[in-house]
Amino acid sequence: MKIGILGTGQVGNLIGSRLIETGHQVMMCGREANNQKGLDFVKNNSENASYGTFAEGAIFGEIIFNATNGKFALDALKLTNTDFADKIIIDVANPLDFSAEPPTLIPEFANTNSIGESIQNLFPKAKVVKTLNTLAIALAVNPKQLNNGDHSLFVAGNDENAKTKTITILTEFGWNIDNIIDIGDITASRAMESYLILVVRLSMALKVPMHSIKVIK
Protein backbone atom coordinates (compact mmCIF):
# COMPACT_ATOMS: atom_id res chain seq x y z
CA MET A 1 0.00 0.00 0.00
CA LYS A 2 1.19 3.57 -0.63
CA ILE A 3 1.63 5.36 2.67
CA GLY A 4 2.73 8.94 3.38
CA ILE A 5 4.33 9.81 6.68
CA LEU A 6 4.20 13.41 7.85
CA GLY A 7 7.06 14.03 10.24
CA THR A 8 10.69 12.96 9.81
CA GLY A 9 11.50 12.63 13.51
CA GLN A 10 12.08 9.39 15.40
CA VAL A 11 8.39 8.51 15.42
CA GLY A 12 8.01 8.89 11.66
CA ASN A 13 11.28 7.11 11.05
CA LEU A 14 10.39 4.03 13.12
CA ILE A 15 6.90 3.79 11.65
CA GLY A 16 8.25 4.24 8.11
CA SER A 17 10.97 1.62 8.47
CA ARG A 18 8.52 -0.87 9.92
CA LEU A 19 6.00 -0.23 7.12
CA ILE A 20 8.69 -0.92 4.53
CA GLU A 21 9.70 -4.10 6.40
CA THR A 22 6.09 -5.24 6.20
CA GLY A 23 5.86 -4.62 2.46
CA HIS A 24 4.55 -1.10 1.97
CA GLN A 25 5.73 1.82 -0.15
CA VAL A 26 6.53 4.80 2.05
CA MET A 27 6.97 8.47 1.27
CA MET A 28 8.64 10.18 4.22
CA CYS A 29 7.53 13.81 4.26
CA GLY A 30 8.88 17.05 5.67
CA ARG A 31 8.02 20.71 5.35
CA GLU A 32 10.85 21.40 2.90
CA ALA A 33 11.78 19.84 -0.42
CA ASN A 34 15.12 18.86 1.11
CA ASN A 35 15.13 17.47 4.62
CA GLN A 36 18.25 15.69 5.78
CA LYS A 37 16.45 13.27 8.08
CA GLY A 38 14.04 12.42 5.29
CA LEU A 39 16.86 11.87 2.79
CA ASP A 40 18.68 9.69 5.36
CA PHE A 41 15.51 7.63 5.70
CA VAL A 42 15.49 6.99 1.95
CA LYS A 43 19.17 6.07 2.01
CA ASN A 44 18.71 3.67 4.95
CA ASN A 45 15.73 1.86 3.49
CA SER A 46 14.88 -0.03 0.29
CA GLU A 47 13.63 1.14 -3.08
CA ASN A 48 10.22 1.32 -1.44
CA ALA A 49 11.27 4.46 0.40
CA SER A 50 10.96 7.95 -1.06
CA TYR A 51 10.95 11.50 0.19
CA GLY A 52 8.52 14.32 -0.47
CA THR A 53 6.94 17.43 0.94
CA PHE A 54 3.86 17.28 3.15
CA ALA A 55 1.78 18.25 0.10
CA GLU A 56 3.32 15.46 -2.01
CA GLY A 57 2.83 12.89 0.76
CA ALA A 58 -0.85 13.74 1.13
CA ILE A 59 -1.33 12.99 -2.59
CA PHE A 60 0.92 9.91 -2.62
CA GLY A 61 -0.59 8.06 0.32
CA GLU A 62 -3.80 6.12 0.49
CA ILE A 63 -3.03 6.23 4.17
CA ILE A 64 -1.25 9.19 5.81
CA PHE A 65 0.41 8.90 9.19
CA ASN A 66 0.47 12.06 11.27
CA ALA A 67 3.78 11.68 13.07
CA THR A 68 4.38 15.38 13.65
CA ASN A 69 5.02 17.02 17.01
CA GLY A 70 1.61 17.30 18.67
CA LYS A 71 2.11 20.99 19.39
CA PHE A 72 2.34 21.81 15.69
CA ALA A 73 0.26 18.96 14.24
CA LEU A 74 -2.66 21.04 12.98
CA ASP A 75 -0.45 23.63 11.35
CA ALA A 76 1.64 20.91 9.76
CA LEU A 77 -1.39 19.19 8.26
CA LYS A 78 -2.62 22.50 6.83
CA LEU A 79 0.65 22.74 4.89
CA THR A 80 -0.54 19.87 2.70
CA ASN A 81 -3.07 22.22 1.06
CA THR A 82 -5.51 19.33 0.71
CA ASP A 83 -8.81 18.34 2.30
CA PHE A 84 -7.70 14.68 2.63
CA ALA A 85 -10.99 13.61 1.05
CA ASP A 86 -11.43 9.84 1.54
CA LYS A 87 -7.87 9.50 2.79
CA ILE A 88 -7.19 7.67 6.02
CA ILE A 89 -5.16 9.73 8.49
CA ILE A 90 -3.63 7.59 11.22
CA ASP A 91 -2.87 10.03 14.00
CA VAL A 92 -0.14 8.93 16.43
CA ALA A 93 0.69 12.40 17.80
CA ASN A 94 0.92 13.19 21.48
CA PRO A 95 -0.24 16.44 23.11
CA LEU A 96 2.45 16.50 25.76
CA ASP A 97 3.87 19.82 26.90
CA PHE A 98 7.46 19.01 27.80
CA SER A 99 8.10 22.50 29.15
CA ALA A 100 6.39 21.26 32.34
CA GLU A 101 8.15 18.72 34.57
CA PRO A 102 6.69 16.12 34.51
CA PRO A 103 4.90 16.96 31.24
CA THR A 104 1.26 18.01 31.21
CA LEU A 105 -1.16 18.04 28.29
CA ILE A 106 -1.13 21.01 25.93
CA PRO A 107 -4.23 22.88 27.22
CA GLU A 108 -5.74 23.21 23.73
CA PHE A 109 -6.00 19.41 23.52
CA ALA A 110 -6.79 18.59 27.17
CA ASN A 111 -9.94 17.12 28.71
CA THR A 112 -12.67 18.29 26.31
CA ASN A 113 -10.56 18.04 23.18
CA SER A 114 -7.76 15.98 21.64
CA ILE A 115 -5.40 16.08 18.68
CA GLY A 116 -7.29 13.21 17.04
CA GLU A 117 -10.67 14.91 17.02
CA SER A 118 -9.13 18.29 16.18
CA ILE A 119 -7.71 16.78 12.99
CA GLN A 120 -11.08 15.21 12.19
CA ASN A 121 -12.83 18.55 12.75
CA LEU A 122 -10.27 20.38 10.59
CA PHE A 123 -10.59 17.85 7.75
CA PRO A 124 -14.15 16.53 7.89
CA LYS A 125 -13.69 14.58 4.62
CA ALA A 126 -10.75 12.60 6.03
CA LYS A 127 -11.15 9.38 7.94
CA VAL A 128 -9.09 9.88 11.06
CA VAL A 129 -8.00 6.94 13.22
CA LYS A 130 -6.12 7.43 16.48
CA THR A 131 -3.75 4.67 17.57
CA LEU A 132 -0.15 3.73 18.49
CA ASN A 133 0.38 6.75 20.77
CA THR A 134 -0.03 4.94 24.10
CA LEU A 135 3.39 3.26 24.34
CA ALA A 136 6.94 3.87 23.20
CA ILE A 137 6.85 3.99 19.42
CA ALA A 138 9.67 1.44 19.02
CA LEU A 139 7.51 -1.03 20.94
CA ALA A 140 4.27 0.09 19.29
CA VAL A 141 5.54 -0.85 15.82
CA ASN A 142 7.11 -4.11 17.05
CA PRO A 143 4.99 -5.27 19.99
CA LYS A 144 6.42 -8.79 20.19
CA GLN A 145 9.51 -7.35 21.87
CA LEU A 146 7.53 -7.38 25.13
CA ASN A 147 5.66 -10.29 26.74
CA ASN A 148 5.55 -12.09 23.39
CA GLY A 149 3.25 -9.32 22.14
CA ASP A 150 0.59 -10.02 24.75
CA HIS A 151 -0.36 -6.47 25.71
CA SER A 152 -3.08 -4.06 24.60
CA LEU A 153 -3.43 -1.37 21.97
CA PHE A 154 -6.35 0.98 21.37
CA VAL A 155 -7.94 2.41 18.24
CA ALA A 156 -10.57 5.14 17.86
CA GLY A 157 -12.24 6.69 14.84
CA ASN A 158 -15.56 7.45 13.19
CA ASP A 159 -15.16 5.28 10.10
CA GLU A 160 -15.37 1.51 10.52
CA ASN A 161 -13.64 0.74 7.23
CA ALA A 162 -10.74 3.02 8.09
CA LYS A 163 -10.38 1.31 11.46
CA THR A 164 -10.39 -2.10 9.76
CA LYS A 165 -7.62 -1.03 7.36
CA THR A 166 -5.64 0.43 10.25
CA ILE A 167 -6.02 -2.78 12.25
CA THR A 168 -4.64 -4.73 9.28
CA ILE A 169 -1.47 -2.65 9.43
CA LEU A 170 -1.30 -3.13 13.19
CA THR A 171 -1.49 -6.90 12.82
CA GLU A 172 1.32 -6.69 10.25
CA PHE A 173 3.35 -4.90 12.94
CA GLY A 174 2.78 -7.94 15.15
CA TRP A 175 -0.29 -7.00 17.18
CA ASN A 176 -2.64 -9.88 17.93
CA ILE A 177 -6.12 -8.82 16.85
CA ASP A 178 -7.50 -9.86 20.25
CA ASN A 179 -5.24 -7.29 21.88
CA ILE A 180 -6.46 -4.39 19.73
CA ILE A 181 -9.40 -2.67 21.45
CA ASP A 182 -11.71 -0.37 19.52
CA ILE A 183 -12.73 2.23 22.13
CA GLY A 184 -15.14 4.14 19.94
CA ASP A 185 -15.43 7.25 17.80
CA ILE A 186 -12.69 9.82 17.30
CA THR A 187 -13.58 11.68 20.51
CA ALA A 188 -12.16 8.64 22.32
CA SER A 189 -8.77 10.05 21.30
CA ARG A 190 -9.16 12.01 24.53
CA ALA A 191 -8.85 8.76 26.47
CA MET A 192 -5.70 7.69 24.63
CA GLU A 193 -4.10 11.10 24.90
CA SER A 194 -4.86 11.80 28.58
CA TYR A 195 -3.69 8.27 29.43
CA LEU A 196 -0.19 9.48 28.47
CA ILE A 197 0.05 11.23 31.82
CA LEU A 198 -0.05 7.81 33.48
CA VAL A 199 2.45 6.46 30.94
CA VAL A 200 4.89 9.24 31.86
CA ARG A 201 4.57 8.45 35.58
CA LEU A 202 4.99 4.73 34.92
CA SER A 203 8.14 5.44 32.93
CA MET A 204 9.51 7.43 35.87
CA ALA A 205 8.54 4.74 38.41
CA LEU A 206 9.38 1.52 36.56
CA LYS A 207 12.74 2.59 35.13
CA VAL A 208 12.62 -0.07 32.44
CA PRO A 209 13.13 0.56 28.72
CA MET A 210 9.79 -0.95 27.73
CA HIS A 211 6.43 -1.16 29.42
CA SER A 212 2.83 -1.45 28.36
CA ILE A 213 -0.53 -2.52 29.77
CA LYS A 214 -2.80 -5.46 29.13
CA VAL A 215 -6.50 -4.95 29.60
CA ILE A 216 -7.90 -7.73 31.80
CA LYS A 217 -11.58 -8.63 31.62
Add this chain to the structure above:
Amino acid sequence: MKIGILGTGQVGNLIGSRLIETGHQVMMCGREANNQKGLDFVKNNSENASYGTFAEGAIFGEIIFNATNGKFALDALKLTNTDFADKIIIDVANPLDFSAEPPTLIPEFANTNSIGESIQNLFPKAKVVKTLNTLAIALAVNPKQLNNGDHSLFVAGNDENAKTKTITILTEFGWNIDNIIDIGDITASRAMESYLILVVRLSMALKVPMHSIKVIK
Protein backbone atom coordinates in the same frame (compact mmCIF):
# COMPACT_ATOMS: atom_id res chain seq x y z
CA MET B 1 -7.03 0.02 63.15
CA LYS B 2 -9.57 2.84 63.63
CA ILE B 3 -10.65 4.18 60.26
CA GLY B 4 -13.06 6.97 59.40
CA ILE B 5 -14.86 7.01 56.07
CA LEU B 6 -16.14 10.30 54.76
CA GLY B 7 -19.00 9.62 52.35
CA THR B 8 -21.89 7.23 52.87
CA GLY B 9 -22.49 6.41 49.21
CA GLN B 10 -21.72 3.14 47.47
CA VAL B 11 -17.98 3.79 47.45
CA GLY B 12 -17.81 4.46 51.18
CA ASN B 13 -20.13 1.55 51.91
CA LEU B 14 -18.06 -0.99 49.96
CA ILE B 15 -14.77 0.22 51.41
CA GLY B 16 -16.21 0.27 54.91
CA SER B 17 -17.68 -3.23 54.72
CA ARG B 18 -14.43 -4.62 53.38
CA LEU B 19 -12.40 -2.90 56.09
CA ILE B 20 -14.62 -4.48 58.74
CA GLU B 21 -14.27 -7.89 57.04
CA THR B 22 -10.50 -7.48 57.25
CA GLY B 23 -10.56 -6.66 60.95
CA HIS B 24 -10.76 -2.88 61.27
CA GLN B 25 -13.05 -0.59 63.26
CA VAL B 26 -14.93 1.74 60.94
CA MET B 27 -16.80 4.96 61.56
CA MET B 28 -18.98 5.73 58.57
CA CYS B 29 -19.42 9.50 58.34
CA GLY B 30 -21.92 11.87 56.79
CA ARG B 31 -22.60 15.57 56.95
CA GLU B 32 -25.48 15.20 59.39
CA ALA B 33 -25.74 13.54 62.78
CA ASN B 34 -28.41 11.27 61.32
CA ASN B 35 -27.84 9.82 57.89
CA GLN B 36 -30.00 6.90 56.84
CA LYS B 37 -27.32 5.28 54.64
CA GLY B 38 -24.82 5.59 57.46
CA LEU B 39 -27.21 4.07 59.99
CA ASP B 40 -27.99 1.25 57.53
CA PHE B 41 -24.28 0.59 57.24
CA VAL B 42 -24.02 0.17 61.01
CA LYS B 43 -27.06 -2.14 61.05
CA ASN B 44 -25.64 -4.29 58.20
CA ASN B 45 -22.20 -4.70 59.73
CA SER B 46 -20.71 -5.93 62.99
CA GLU B 47 -20.06 -4.20 66.32
CA ASN B 48 -16.97 -2.75 64.62
CA ALA B 49 -19.17 -0.36 62.64
CA SER B 50 -20.28 3.00 63.96
CA TYR B 51 -21.68 6.21 62.54
CA GLY B 52 -20.55 9.80 63.06
CA THR B 53 -20.34 13.21 61.49
CA PHE B 54 -17.41 14.19 59.26
CA ALA B 55 -15.91 16.03 62.25
CA GLU B 56 -16.25 12.97 64.49
CA GLY B 57 -14.75 10.69 61.84
CA ALA B 58 -11.71 12.90 61.40
CA ILE B 59 -11.01 12.58 65.14
CA PHE B 60 -11.83 8.85 65.33
CA GLY B 61 -9.70 7.61 62.46
CA GLU B 62 -5.97 7.11 62.36
CA ILE B 63 -6.71 6.76 58.68
CA ILE B 64 -9.48 8.69 56.94
CA PHE B 65 -10.87 7.61 53.56
CA ASN B 66 -12.15 10.40 51.35
CA ALA B 67 -15.02 8.64 49.60
CA THR B 68 -17.03 11.76 48.86
CA ASN B 69 -18.24 12.86 45.45
CA GLY B 70 -15.22 14.42 43.73
CA LYS B 71 -17.14 17.55 42.87
CA PHE B 72 -17.72 18.36 46.53
CA ALA B 73 -14.69 16.65 48.08
CA LEU B 74 -12.83 19.77 49.22
CA ASP B 75 -15.92 21.35 50.75
CA ALA B 76 -16.76 18.08 52.48
CA LEU B 77 -13.32 17.78 54.03
CA LYS B 78 -13.51 21.38 55.29
CA LEU B 79 -16.63 20.38 57.25
CA THR B 80 -14.41 18.33 59.57
CA ASN B 81 -13.04 21.56 61.07
CA THR B 82 -9.66 19.90 61.53
CA ASP B 83 -6.23 20.21 59.94
CA PHE B 84 -5.79 16.40 59.80
CA ALA B 85 -2.34 16.81 61.41
CA ASP B 86 -0.44 13.50 61.06
CA LYS B 87 -3.56 11.72 59.85
CA ILE B 88 -3.44 9.64 56.70
CA ILE B 89 -6.10 10.61 54.18
CA ILE B 90 -6.62 7.92 51.57
CA ASP B 91 -8.27 9.72 48.68
CA VAL B 92 -10.31 7.53 46.35
CA ALA B 93 -12.44 10.31 44.83
CA ASN B 94 -12.92 10.78 41.10
CA PRO B 95 -13.13 14.15 39.32
CA LEU B 96 -15.61 13.01 36.70
CA ASP B 97 -18.22 15.46 35.42
CA PHE B 98 -21.18 13.24 34.59
CA SER B 99 -23.14 16.13 33.07
CA ALA B 100 -21.06 15.53 29.92
CA GLU B 101 -21.63 12.40 27.83
CA PRO B 102 -19.27 10.59 28.01
CA PRO B 103 -18.01 12.21 31.21
CA THR B 104 -15.07 14.63 31.17
CA LEU B 105 -12.89 15.74 34.07
CA ILE B 106 -14.12 18.57 36.29
CA PRO B 107 -12.00 21.45 34.89
CA GLU B 108 -10.77 22.52 38.34
CA PHE B 109 -9.04 19.14 38.72
CA ALA B 110 -7.95 18.54 35.10
CA ASN B 111 -4.46 18.38 33.61
CA THR B 112 -2.43 20.64 35.92
CA ASN B 113 -4.31 19.72 39.09
CA SER B 114 -6.07 16.79 40.74
CA ILE B 115 -8.29 16.06 43.72
CA GLY B 116 -5.45 14.26 45.47
CA GLU B 117 -3.01 17.14 45.36
CA SER B 118 -5.77 19.69 46.08
CA ILE B 119 -6.50 17.88 49.35
CA GLN B 120 -2.80 17.82 50.19
CA ASN B 121 -2.52 21.55 49.46
CA LEU B 122 -5.61 22.32 51.56
CA PHE B 123 -4.34 20.24 54.50
CA PRO B 124 -0.54 20.43 54.41
CA LYS B 125 -0.22 18.61 57.76
CA ALA B 126 -2.11 15.57 56.46
CA LYS B 127 -0.44 12.67 54.67
CA VAL B 128 -2.52 12.19 51.57
CA VAL B 129 -2.33 8.96 49.55
CA LYS B 130 -4.23 8.52 46.29
CA THR B 131 -5.30 5.00 45.35
CA LEU B 132 -8.21 2.67 44.51
CA ASN B 133 -9.87 5.13 42.11
CA THR B 134 -8.77 3.48 38.85
CA LEU B 135 -11.22 0.57 38.71
CA ALA B 136 -14.75 -0.24 39.85
CA ILE B 137 -14.73 0.08 43.62
CA ALA B 138 -16.31 -3.36 44.17
CA LEU B 139 -13.33 -4.85 42.34
CA ALA B 140 -10.83 -2.46 43.91
CA VAL B 141 -11.64 -3.68 47.44
CA ASN B 142 -11.78 -7.33 46.36
CA PRO B 143 -9.33 -7.70 43.45
CA LYS B 144 -9.27 -11.51 43.44
CA GLN B 145 -12.65 -11.48 41.73
CA LEU B 146 -10.80 -10.86 38.44
CA ASN B 147 -7.90 -12.87 36.97
CA ASN B 148 -7.12 -14.32 40.40
CA GLY B 149 -6.12 -10.80 41.48
CA ASP B 150 -3.39 -10.52 38.87
CA HIS B 151 -3.90 -6.93 37.75
CA SER B 152 -2.38 -3.59 38.72
CA LEU B 153 -3.16 -0.86 41.23
CA PHE B 154 -1.41 2.48 41.69
CA VAL B 155 -0.54 4.56 44.75
CA ALA B 156 0.78 8.11 44.96
CA GLY B 157 1.67 10.34 47.89
CA ASN B 158 4.40 12.43 49.49
CA ASP B 159 4.85 10.40 52.69
CA GLU B 160 6.56 7.02 52.43
CA ASN B 161 5.24 5.77 55.76
CA ALA B 162 1.68 6.69 54.82
CA LYS B 163 2.06 4.82 51.54
CA THR B 164 3.39 1.77 53.38
CA LYS B 165 0.40 1.76 55.76
CA THR B 166 -1.95 2.18 52.83
CA ILE B 167 -0.31 -0.69 50.97
CA THR B 168 -0.83 -2.90 54.05
CA ILE B 169 -4.57 -2.24 53.84
CA LEU B 170 -4.50 -2.92 50.09
CA THR B 171 -2.83 -6.30 50.64
CA GLU B 172 -5.52 -7.11 53.22
CA PHE B 173 -8.07 -6.39 50.48
CA GLY B 174 -6.31 -9.05 48.38
CA TRP B 175 -3.84 -7.07 46.29
CA ASN B 176 -0.53 -8.81 45.66
CA ILE B 177 2.22 -6.40 46.66
CA ASP B 178 3.94 -6.97 43.30
CA ASN B 179 0.86 -5.57 41.57
CA ILE B 180 0.81 -2.32 43.57
CA ILE B 181 2.83 0.34 41.76
CA ASP B 182 4.03 3.46 43.56
CA ILE B 183 3.96 6.12 40.84
CA GLY B 184 5.41 8.93 42.91
CA ASP B 185 4.40 11.98 44.90
CA ILE B 186 0.86 13.29 45.31
CA THR B 187 0.97 15.20 42.00
CA ALA B 188 0.90 11.78 40.34
CA SER B 189 -2.79 11.77 41.33
CA ARG B 190 -3.19 13.57 38.01
CA ALA B 191 -2.15 10.38 36.24
CA MET B 192 -4.63 8.23 38.14
CA GLU B 193 -7.45 10.72 37.74
CA SER B 194 -7.00 11.50 34.03
CA TYR B 195 -6.68 7.75 33.34
CA LEU B 196 -10.37 7.52 34.27
CA ILE B 197 -11.25 8.87 30.85
CA LEU B 198 -9.79 5.69 29.35
CA VAL B 199 -11.57 3.57 31.97
CA VAL B 200 -14.89 5.12 30.94
CA ARG B 201 -14.25 4.35 27.26
CA LEU B 202 -13.17 0.80 28.08
CA SER B 203 -16.37 0.30 30.07
CA MET B 204 -18.39 1.44 27.05
CA ALA B 205 -16.40 -0.74 24.64
CA LEU B 206 -15.91 -3.94 26.62
CA LYS B 207 -19.44 -4.24 28.03
CA VAL B 208 -18.31 -6.50 30.85
CA PRO B 209 -19.06 -5.96 34.54
CA MET B 210 -15.40 -5.99 35.58
CA HIS B 211 -12.22 -4.91 33.88
CA SER B 212 -8.80 -3.70 34.89
CA ILE B 213 -5.29 -3.43 33.52
CA LYS B 214 -2.05 -5.19 34.26
CA VAL B 215 1.16 -3.27 33.74
CA ILE B 216 3.58 -5.36 31.66
CA LYS B 217 7.31 -4.72 31.84
